[in-house]
Amino acid sequence: MLAEELVVLAADSSLWHAVRPLLDVALRLEQNDAGYSWHGWDKLQIEAFLAGLPSHCSLIAGIWETLPVESGTPEQECLVLGVVCEVVKGQICSIRTFEELTAAGLKPVRQLEPSIDDALEIMRVVRLQVAPAAWALFTERETWNEWLFASRGDGGVIDKGELLASLARQGRCVLMGSQAGHHY
Secondary structure, X not given: OEEEEEEEEOOOOOOXXXXXXXXXXXXXXXXXXXXXXXXXXXXHHHHHHHHOOOXXXXXXXXXXXXXXXXXXXXXXXXXXXXXXXXXXXXXXXXXXXHHHHHHHOOOOHHHOOOOHHHHHHHHHHHHHHOOOEEEEEEEEHHHHHHHHHOOOOOOOOOOHHHHHHHHXXXXXXXXXXXXXXXXX
């Protein structure tokens, strides 16, 4: 699942605090046996997903949260997770936040919005700096948490791919990339 020599870029960025717990979970899944699961995820499901990807590609997640309106201020959407995983031959070999991509021309993360224009721009910069996106997920925090933490009633493994597709069909997230059969 994770390459033996995993490169972490922009670990001091403001978005890293949201990425680090996910990396910790990935390490736990990788280090435990096939019977171990975490909120519906297991090692076999993730390895099968990664094995089905192109030999060199990227996975992108952009998650926004709507900040409550304060008196006299408009509602704001704030990027809370912006991460790119580079995958080579079924293993994640690098992880970087969107902040790492600003040097390559991506606008500052505070200015990124959950819009199709910004999603396409993120994917363009990732393609040029990392690798073409096999999958890119753009959504809001509530949907992300629902997908990330969903499990069977007994805490067991579920088909996370089908759940994500269902959320996309409901219009709760956008899936893009070379592996998406169509864009939701």
